[in-house]
Amino acid sequence: MEREQQKMVIEALLFLTEEPVTVKKIGQVLSVSPEEAESLVCELKENLSLSGRGIQVFETAGGYQMGTLPELAPHLEKAFSEDVSSNLSTAALEVLAIVAYKQPVTRVEVESIRGVRCEHVLDNLVKRKLIKISGRKEGPGRPRLYSTTADFLKYFGLKDLSELPELELESRPSEETGETLSRDAEIPAGVEQIKYDFENQNGDH
């Protein structure tokens, strides 16, 4: 298949798909390597922007997606007058920010950073599928652990979590560690102690 035709296939694929498409998937469709697919997408992206089109290809949530140009929004809003989804509240954004950096994180940990109860906000974010319950923390009560979702990345148009700004004070915890009870000051010493006791007790059995 010629290069131009491959790009046409990608364009059609992205046009049809509602979700971000990974380069791996594009590679499968075209029977090329993900690296080759990536370079094809980049070319397509450039072609579109150079030929004065109303649409663009952008990277989001670990894949590529087709959408309109942001500068067309004032016009398109006339056609699609209803802004169906309202913006997130400040509280919701704060909670999301904390979950994004501290995940997997318990409600109490989120609350200790914000200094406010967050149960309701967390529930709503789960309902909006921006965060999910990713497991339970070992220890008394086995509290739920919250993590961000792919929808979170999509909602904010982020490629991945590394696109979030660096935190100044502390080093970011690695995302994939199952046990991320940070030894930071905000975790009450009592909880740590109880957790320690509990684990040791378990070990005895």
Added chain:
Amino acid sequence: MAQQEGYTIKLPTFEGPFDLLFHLIKKAEVDIWSVSIAEITEQYLAYLQSMRELNLDIASEFLVMAATLLRLKSKLLLPRSNLINEEETEDELFEINTAEELFQRLEEYRNFKEVAQYLREKEEEQKKIFLRSTGGQKVMVLTGQESVYTIWEGAQHLSDIMQRFSEVASAKEYTPAFSAVEDFVIADKADYIESTLQEKQRPMPMKSFVNGDSLWEIIVVFIALLEMARQKRVDLLQECHFGPILVSLKPKEEQHEEVNVGERTAENGH
């Protein structure tokens, strides 16, 4: 709440005590780490006081923070040796024992507040990009041939619309009332009545031809009997109003005679 006749006071809303403290520090134009606990406590309490004067509900978290601040302030006034045996705080949300700790938590909160601001900007940016179907935010359906797009707000996803379509489509096929009638075809019922009568060789009440308790079956049996009476295949006998209807087979030779006289309730449309 804060509204009285023609008089509105607008207070900034705070997400929590940290938010309020952070706001006060910013107003004072000082660095978090060089904040005077005494001053900040005073300002914090003044703010709570103004909230109270306006009859605003003060969330308990704000009050706990007020207590924490006062405790920190009092500790600064006391000689150090008295601080060794620190009593345990019950609420883990406000396990703050030193000014240092408070500043650290404020600093951490400030960090996340900045990230929240960053997310707000990204949200705004992303809102300007329209997608074919944005994860259930805007779903477009092509209606008619004039390319009229309508947005169905209730739809969370394209699958919602697909489901709605299939519901409408299948509604045409799913006709429970008719299918119930079809279970009892008049002609079949007539045959059944005739064969039963032939077998038993005696008059039988109409009820005995109704096997279930469905209203439809009773109706079908009744119509079948009327039809059979019209065709002169059976005789119907009812002794009194609302009494049982007795059905008897007409002898073959009589079936083609004109009218059989008797106390029949059978009719053929008259």
